[in-house]
Amino acid sequence: MPNQFHNLTNPEIDSHILFYGQQQCQPDEYFEGDNLRKNDVLYYVIKGTGSFLSSGHHEVKLKTGDLFLVPRSRTCSFQADHSNPWEYLWIGLTGSDTGKILKASNLPNKNFLRQIQNTKFFSTLTELYGVLNKKKTLLNHLQIASLTYQLFYHLVSEFPDHPPVRKIPKNDQYQIAINYLNKNYTDPTCNIIELCNRLGVSRSFLYSLFRKNTKISPQKYLMKLRMEAAKKELTSTTHNLKEVAKKVGYGDEFTFSKAFKRYSGVSPNVFRGN
Structure with missing residues (x-):
């Protein structure tokens, strides 16, 4: 140096x-x-x-x-x-x-x-x-x-001081939101509050935007991204639950397992066939 x-x-x-x-x-x-x-x-x-x-x-x-x-x-x-x-x-x-x-x-x-x-x-x-x-x-x-x-x-x-983006067409706001979730769902800090702050919109506004375009709430959309990725991890890899949890945006195995069972109706181990 x-x-x-x-x-x-x-x-x-x-x-x-x-x-x-x-x-x-x-x-x-x-x-x-x-x-x-x-x-x-x-x-x-x-x-x-x-x-x-x-x-x-x-x-x-x-x-x-x-x-x-x-x-x-x-x-x-x-x-x-x-x-x-x-x-x-x-x-x-x-x-x-x-x-x-x-x-x-x-x-x-x-x-x-x-x-x-x-x-x-x-x-x-x-x-x-x-x-x-x-x-x-x-x-x-x-x-x-x-x-x-x-x-x-x-x-x-x-919580940076973003300029207001309400003037952006709703369809563009929706696409920005979708892109953010698709890109960042593996990050444990990715959440709906953070998304609202980034867009400069209220949670109720974002909810109505998602209900109109996807028929589900933004929280359920984020959950779906993480759970479907988890299913692929469970069926195509030998990663343990702690590793799977980390790969799909959960900080610990226990919280991931509870969320997976709520989403799928069975535990990750049962889904994997263990």
């Missing part, structure tokens, strides 16, 4: 966590957003349901697995459901570069993301919140800083 020397321009990013917490809300408990926050705050719904309203957008119902953003200097309000009040955790972010980082994702477009559980962003958020609750030491602070930047990295990479 030839000798190298490079200067890293603008190496520092000014963003860090200022506060954090968790709350089990009372029925109908309401947060009034008229008092503008000086920080950006991420809220993740651990369980239950509630409603969220941010300036310039319609009120939405959010539930377990959803995340919403209360941006600095923007009015937002949210309220716990009466019969199933939500519990959420929050992380307050500060720093001159935080807004720039958030705007590189599509989170500020509506100030919420639905069903993020199967993402690296969520895994990092969970790990980060656990570390925040540990005894503060130098190693702990280093780990918090590391996980904070990992969180931003996965937010921007998994």
Whole structure:
């Protein structure tokens, strides 16, 4: 390798966590957003349901697995459901570069993301919140800083700020969706939420698009791709179930086996004739 020397321009990013917490809300408990926050705050719904309203957008119902953003200097309000009040955790972010980082994702477009559980962003958020609750030491602070930047990295990479594509004809949107699933179904991170984020459409819109063109939901289409590929693996190879599961987009053998039995009516071993 030839000798190298490079200067890293603008190496520092000014963003860090200022506060954090968790709350089990009372029925109908309401947060009034008229008092503008000086920080950006991420809220993740651990369980239950509630409603969220941010300036310039319609009120939405959010539930377990959803995340919403209360941006600095923007009015937002949210309220716990009466019969199933939500519990959420929050992380307050500060720093001159935080807004720039958030705007590189599509989170500020509506100030919420639905069903993020199967993402690296969520895994990092969970790990980060656990570390925040540990005894503060130098190693702990280093780990918090590391996980904070990992969180931003996965937010921007998994939920990039794509331009709206609703103006694309529906047939083209459908073909884009089909191509994405056909190409990526072997990847465990391929899921319908990710597809909606890539297309910039709601899950209900994508559902109607698939029902019109394929007569089945996008989730069932993805399942069919994986299960039919699994059948070919089971009948034409000697790969064990763990290997088959990995080849068709499942992270573990147990989840794959349950899904295969639901789809085929028999276990993978019975289908193979073992």
